[in-house]
């Protein structure tokens with residue numbers, strides 16, 4: 001089984017993560033590592049495994065996000081790489097207030113996508129991807145579900161380590 005640049009049961013930071021102790025229910029669950037990365041955990045042939053990681057970030061590009069969320073006391077920020085088109089992964093930013101159960105997701109120069117009744121950032125990621133797929137029906141038939149990145153295991157390592165600030169902020 002392929003994993004994202006790190007062995008099964010481990011976070012990108014190298015720590016082992018107990019993927020069975022996830023929050024959520026059903027087929028989608030989330031685990032937080034000590035390093036604050038969030039793992040989207042799914043049950044597969046080899047048990048619970050991480051299918052995607054969200055990396056915490058200190059700030060997001062402010063334009064587009066609502067003042068309500070930016071000023072929420074419990075606002076949390078994450079980003080994940082996603083190939084909007086072609087093979088180049090761009091950072092997608094998530095701003096979420098777990099108490100308000102509202103998230104806003106923004107990729108590149110797209111309009112912010114607002115999600116309600118969402119408590120977990122990994123769930124916000126899945127719902128944003130579903131929305132994106134809905135907008136682009138042609139991409140739906142292309143290979144496996146984008147929930148599990150198709151380039152799993154051969155992501156360009158520098159992209160993961162690159163600071164979000166290096167991307168155009170607008």
Ligand SMILES: [Zn+2]
Pocket residue numbers: 011012013014015033034035036037
């Ligand atoms: Zn970690």
